Amino acid sequence: MKNAYKILAIGSLVAGLSVSIISCDKSISEPQRVGYTPANVDEKAGSWKTYVLTSPTDVTVAAPKATSSAEYQAELTDLKSKSASLTQEQQEAVVYWGAGAVYRWNEIARELAARYNIPPASTADGKYPVPDAANPLADPKFPFANPPYAARALAYLSVAQYDALVAAWNYKYQFKRSAPSKVDATVRVALPTSTIPTYPSEDAVVAAASYVVLKAMFPGEVPFLDAKLAEHQNSRLWAGMNVQSDLTAGADLGNQVAAKVMARAKTDGMSAANNQALTAGMIEVAKAQGLTEVWVSQESPLRPPMLPNYGAVTPWNFDAATKVKLRPGPPPALNSAEFTKALDELKAINKSQTREQARIANYWADGAGTYTPPGHWLRTAANAASEAKYSEVRMARTLALVGTSLMDAGICCWDTKYYYYYPRPQQFGVKTSVGLPNFPSYTSGHSTFSAAAATVLGSIFPDQANEFWAQAQEASNSRIYGLIHYRFDCTVGLECGKNIGTYAVNRGKADGSGL
Amino acid sequence: MKTILKSLAVAGLMAPFVAKAQMPNDAIYMGKKQLCVAGMYGYSSWSQYWENTLKRENFNIGTHTTQSVMVMPAYGISNRVNVILSLPYVWTSTSAGNLMGQHGIQDLAAWLKFKVVKAGGFSLNAIVGGSVPIGNYVPSFLPMSIGLQCRTFTGRLLASYREPKTGVYLTAHGSYGWRSNITIDQNSYQADDRVYNTDQVRVPNTYDAAVRLGVQRKGWQTEVWAERSSCLSGDNIRRNDMPFPTNNMQATTVGWYGKVQPRNIGVNARVGYVLDGMNVGQSTSYMVGLLYQINFNK
Numbered sequence: 001m002k003n004a005y006k007i008l009a010i011g012s013l014v015a016g017l018s019v020s021i022i023s024c025d026k027s028i029s030e031p032q033r034v035g036y037t038p039a040n041v042d043e044k045a046g047s048w049k050t051y052v053l054t055s056p057t058d059v060t061v062a063a064p065k066a067t068s069s070a071e072y073q074a075e076l077t078d079l080k081s082k083s084a085s086l087t088q089e090q091q092e093a094v095v096y097w098g099a100g101a102v103y104r105w106n107e108i109a110r111e112l113a114a115r116y117n118i119p120p121a122s123t124a125d126g127k128y129p130v131p132d133a134a135n136p137l138a139d140p141k142f143p144f145a146n147p148p149y150a151a152r153a154l155a156y157l158s159v160a161q162y163d164a165l166v167a168a169w170n171y172k173y174q175f176k177r178s179a180p181s182k183v184d185a186t187v188r189v190a191l192p193t194s195t196i197p198t199y200p201s202e203d204a205v206v207a208a209a210s211y212v213v214l215k216a217m218f219p220g221e222v223p224f225l226d227a228k229l230a231e232h233q234n235s236r237l238w239a240g241m242n243v244q245s246d247l248t249a250g251a252d253l254g255n256q257v258a259a260k261v262m263a264r265a266k267t268d269g270m271s272a273a274n275n276q277a278l279t280a281g282m283i284e285v286a287k288a289q290g291l292t293e294v295w296v297s298q299e300s301p302l303r304p305p306m307l308p309n310y311g312a313v314t315p316w317n318f319d320a321a322t323k324v325k326l327r328p329g330p331p332p333a334l335n336s337a338e339f340t341k342a343l344d345e346l347k348a349i350n351k352s353q354t355r356e357q358a359r360i361a362n363y364w365a366d367g368a369g370t371y372t373p374p375g376h377w378l379r380t381a382a383n384a385a386s387e388a389k390y391s392e393v394r395m396a397r398t399l400a401l402v403g404t405s406l407m408d409a410g411i412c413c414w415d416t417k418y419y420y421y422y423p424r425p426q427q428f429g430v431k432t433s434v435g436l437p438n439f440p441s442y443t444s445g446h447s448t449f450s451a452a453a454a455t456v457l458g459s460i461f462p463d464q465a466n467e468f469w470a471q472a473q474e475a476s477n478s479r480i481y482g483l484i485h486y487r488f489d490c491t492v493g494l495e496c497g498k499n500i501g502t503y504a505v506n507r508g509k510a511d512g513s514g515l
Numbered sequence: 516m517k518t519i520l521k522s523l524a525v526a527g528l529m530a531p532f533v534a535k536a537q538m539p540n541d542a543i544y545m546g547k548k549q550l551c552v553a554g555m556y557g558y559s560s561w562s563q564y565w566e567n568t569l570k571r572e573n574f575n576i577g578t579h580t581t582q583s584v585m586v587m588p589a590y591g592i593s594n595r596v597n598v599i600l601s602l603p604y605v606w607t608s609t610s611a612g613n614l615m616g617q618h619g620i621q622d623l624a625a626w627l628k629f630k631v632v633k634a635g636g637f638s639l640n641a642i643v644g645g646s647v648p649i650g651n652y653v654p655s656f657l658p659m660s661i662g663l664q665c666r667t668f669t670g671r672l673l674a675s676y677r678e679p680k681t682g683v684y685l686t687a688h689g690s691y692g693w694r695s696n697i698t699i700d701q702n703s704y705q706a707d708d709r710v711y712n713t714d715q716v717r718v719p720n721t722y723d724a725a726v727r728l729g730v731q732r733k734g735w736q737t738e739v740w741a742e743r744s745s746c747l748s749g750d751n752i753r754r755n756d757m758p759f760p761t762n763n764m765q766a767t768t769v770g771w772y773g774k775v776q777p778r779n780i781g782v783n784a785r786v787g788y789v790l791d792g793m794n795v796g797q798s799t800s801y802m803v804g805l806l807y808q809i810n811f812n813k
Contacts, residue, residue: 026696030713111710114703121755122574139754298613300574350615355651362653362700369705369756379703379712431615433656435757483615 035098037192038391042513045393046170049511050163051316051400052261056170059256061249064175064199067183075243076184083188083240090238091190097235098191099386101206102161102395106382108228109157109210110371112218116145118368119303119438126301130274136220143218147366147445148273148310151374151403151410153217155316156265157210158378158403162396164209164257165202168250169393172197180243190239194391201242202392204250205257207232212258216265268314273307279418282308286421292334294421295440306439311415316404317503326412326499328492331422331442342486346430350483358433361482364446364475365434373446373475374406377453380471384461397513402456405504409452409497413445416496425483434482443493444485447476451497452504459505460515472497539599539626540725542638542675542686545591548811553587553783555804557603561789561796564658567751568793577611579658579796583621587804595630602649605661614659620650621662636679642671642688655699655716657758658796665718665760666695682732692721697760706761707750718760719749727772734777741769752794766792774806781806 046056053059065071086094097104120128120140131142143149177199181187196202211229215222233251236242242250283294297303315323332338349357366373381402385395422442426432437445454472458465476494479485508515545551560580563572585603592598606618624646632639646667654664671690677683695718702714722745729738749763758764770787785802789795 026717028696028711028713028715028717030711107712114705114710115708118753118756141754300611353615355653358653359700362655363702365701369753370701370703371710376703426613431613433615433653433659436613 033099033103033386034095035100035191036386036389037194038196038394039389040391040394041194041196042169042391042394043173043196045166045391045397045513046173048166048169048393048397048513049507050166051159051404052264053163053167053257056167058260059167059253061167061171061175061200061253064177064245064249067177072183072243072245075245076180076187079180079237079240079243080184080187082237083190086190086238090235093231093235094190094239097203097232098239100392100395101203101232102158102165102392102399103382103386104232105161105206105210105214106154106157106378106399109154109214109217110375110379112214112221112224113145113150113153113375114369114371116141116143116218117150117370117372119144119146122301122303128301128303133219136218141220145218145372146306147372147374147449148307148410148414150372151407151449152265152268152270152313153213154374154378155400155403155407156217156261157213158396158400159316160209160213160254160258160261161206162393162400163261164205164254165393165396167257168200168202168205168253171200171249171253172202175199177246179241181240187240189241191241193241196391198242198246200249200253201236201246202250203236203242204233204247205254206392206396208251208254209258209261210254212255212262213265216262264314269309269312273310273313275309276304279305279308282418283421285419289330289420290333291421293423293427295423296427297438298424298426298436299438303438305418306437307414308418308439311411311418313407313411315408315411317408317500317507322503323412323415326496327416327419328443328496331420331486331488331492334423338488339486342488343425343428343430345487346425346480346483349481350430353433353481353483357481360474360478361434364478365482366446367435367437373449374403374410374453376475377406377449377457378403380468381453381457384457384464388461394513394515397508397511397515398460401460401504401508402453405452405456405501406449408503409448409500410445412496412500413443413448413493414439416443417441417445422489425486430483432483434478434484436484441485442489443496444476444479444489445493446479447472447485447490447493448497448500450475451494452501453497455498455501456504456508459501459508539589539597539628539642539644540671540673540686540688541727542630542640542673542677542684543731544594544628544630545589545597546812547591547593549591550809550811551589551806552809553585553589553804553806555583555585555587555783555802557581557583557585557800557802559787559798559800561798564796565752565793566754566756569754570797573612575612576609576614576658579607579609581605581607581661581798595633597626597628599626599628600624607659607661609659617652617656617659617661619652619661621652622646622648622650622667624667636677636684638675640673640675642669642673642690644669644671653700654697654760655701655704657760663694663718663760664697668693677731682730684727684729684731684738686727686729687725689724690722692723694718694720699760704759705753706759716760719746719763721746729772735773735775737771737773739769739771741767743767749794758794762794764792764794766795770800776806776808779808779810781808 136142385398417440450472454468457468476490562578583603583605587601589599608616626644669692673688675686725742727740745765746763772785774783783804787800
């Protein structure tokens with residue numbers, strides 16, 4: 001039958017077409033990180049300059065039992081039984097944590113920042129409830145991990161990891177306990193080993209320090225963090241990398257350091273960062289400087305500005321007086337030709353944004369529901385340090401330099417924003433393709449964060465400096481393309497961020513690492 | 516007229532957040548070598564949406580509107596095999612807030628409809644369709660994006676009975692829709708309560724089911740319909756966050772469709788209203804179309 005053939009022919013054509021359209025596999029590939037032997041064991045790292053500790057001896061570590069002792073031999077026996085054969089799940093945990101303790105805990109912190117980066121919803125009476133640390137899982141969840149909050153959480157995390165690892169390195173090379181597999185060659189190891197002494201365990205140090213900081217920063221995530229902590233510690237046994245006393249000593253050291261670091265956090269001024277009572281005075285200061293139209297929330301109902309007093313939080317790499325000196329000069333008057341030119345540029349983009357401009361705006365948006373620009377840059381930093389096969393302590397140093405500089409950038413930028421209280425382009429009829437942050441325009445946070453991070457990274461990885469700076473430049477431009485910043489917000493923010501980054505660069509050069 | 520122009524019933528703008536191309540969902544066929552070209556305009560808007568299961572408004576969106584114009588030719592390869600194409604141009608806007616409207620050519624869709632069984636007034640039809648994005652629009656800027664950048668493939672079974680004397684008919688269909696992964700501009704995003712460190716996004720597959728009851732006579736047609744469309748997996752919009760392509764969008768929609776085509780020129784119209792849903796807007800949608808039929812047999 002003629003029709004049947006026709007149907008058959010068309011049917012096979014359709015089938016052929018559909019096969020070409022469909023690849024049924026919908027799995028997603030994410031970049032994988034695997035463990036490595038550090039390019040340098042950094043055996044002198046015990047003398048590197050710490051942030052909060054004055055010396056590694058601020059914390060104590062009990063002397064380990066000799067590897068010949070009965071206690072140690074019993075631990076070895078236990079280790080061999082735990083590492084002899086692994087379940088699929090245990091193997092996956094070993095590989096996951098084997099990518100690096102600092103690397104993974106930074107990634108976990110970024111994940112938490114993203115999960116909590118949602119502005120509270122307004123209530124029926126037009127108010128925005130303030131997240132409550134005592135009731136973190138209520139609506140709105142605590143914290144609202146906006147960029148300043150995330151910058152601070154990530155900075156404290158990296159500082160705690162770094163200080164704890166410097167102290168750990170001090171004790172490692174004091175006690176010089178070899179890895180279990182070097183004491184007993186029959187221990188089956190699942191990860192690359194190095195000559196770094198294993199008491200106290202750097203993994204346990206990082207896990208404990210990170211756990212304490214993240215529990216304080218994300219109090220609703222205790223069960224999640226408990227599970228991560230336990231898995232990380234166990235993975236070291238499963239991998240045959242540490243005996244139990246390596247881990248116990250590491251956890252103890254990590255806890256001690258984190259407690260000291262969190263003591264700084266409690267008094268750094270963050271508790272007053274959301275003091276909304278100060279904004280009236282800030283507006284007066286801005287008006288006294290001649291600003292004719294101040295920033296006003298563009299949300300409905302009007303949302304109180306994000307952390308107006310974050311600029312008063314204690315910075316890491318310079319003091320409060322230096323912060324004031326770092327504050328850029330005033331933005332153009334609203335009736336100036338410079339302002340008109342900048343606004344006209346935005347109006348033109350608003351009318352005919354190119355796909356490439358939209359791509360750049362989206363790539364760097366890092367808005368609600370993401371790990372924020374500080375998270376974006378710490379991911380870049382962690383990947384660069386991992387590719388360079390940095391030891392745990394050098395990885396932590398890298399992230400601490402970048403992380404503290406990012407928090408410094410946040411503080412300086414917020415100080416500037418609320419000092420000038422400059423209106424957003426949306427107050428002049430411009431739309432946005434990325435969402436509008438709820439705080440004054442001048443200067444651009446993305447530009448400040450990005451320039452600070454790129455400056456620090458460029459100093460640590462000089463051969464990639466141009467690449468990092470090009471990324472910072474693109475991140476800065478993205479806010480123009482996304483239509484939420486004038487060009488001068490971005491160029492001035494970029495310059496200020498570069499100056500902020502220099503302080504961390506200088507600290508790094510003077511921290512005794514010789515790096 | 517021997518070859519009554521058969522309709523191009525439209526389920527376009529059914530997904531309330533994102534307009535999608537029309538989908539053939541009837542048992543009516545163009546005769547052999549008959550071409551019908553439809554030009555349609557669609558308007559869909561919502562001022563309330565379901566954030567997960569929470570129905571809410573958003574003062575920073577106000578009323579969200581999606582409009583589209585579309586060309587949709589349908590051609591009778593034989594009396595029992597039809598091919599249908601569609602290509603819409605879509606634009607979005609809001610009445611409040613400052614989100615920038617998006618606009619552009621969306622996805623090209625193609626459908627093949629086979630009348631597998633015909634017995635008296637009863638027919639069983641197999642319908643397959645696929646779509647590919649044509650425009651390079653941004654898929655992740657929901658609810659402003661005009662589409663999701665997915666390639667899709669849909670398989671549908673449709674049964675219909677038409678009483679020959681009165682023209683009263685009852686049609687029911689069920690479909691399975693495959694949707695490809697997409698690439699977004701960001702290299703990380705949150706979905707399924709975790710962060711993905713990649714620009715690859717898994718968009719859930721879909722199903723839909725619908726029933727239609729109507730009258731089809733020479734030159735005109737009128738029907739009421741109800742449709743359930745849903746993702747087979749996916750996550751929910753987080754509290755006070757924006758929607759995302761991974762969301763499990765679901766909607767139950769009811770509506771009316773009508774067509775008048777006494778000669779080779781005709782008009783059609785469609786109204787739809789979302790009764791219930793998840794992760795979608797409660798949209799009311801309208802479509803009007805102009806139909807023109809050409810007979811290549813002459």
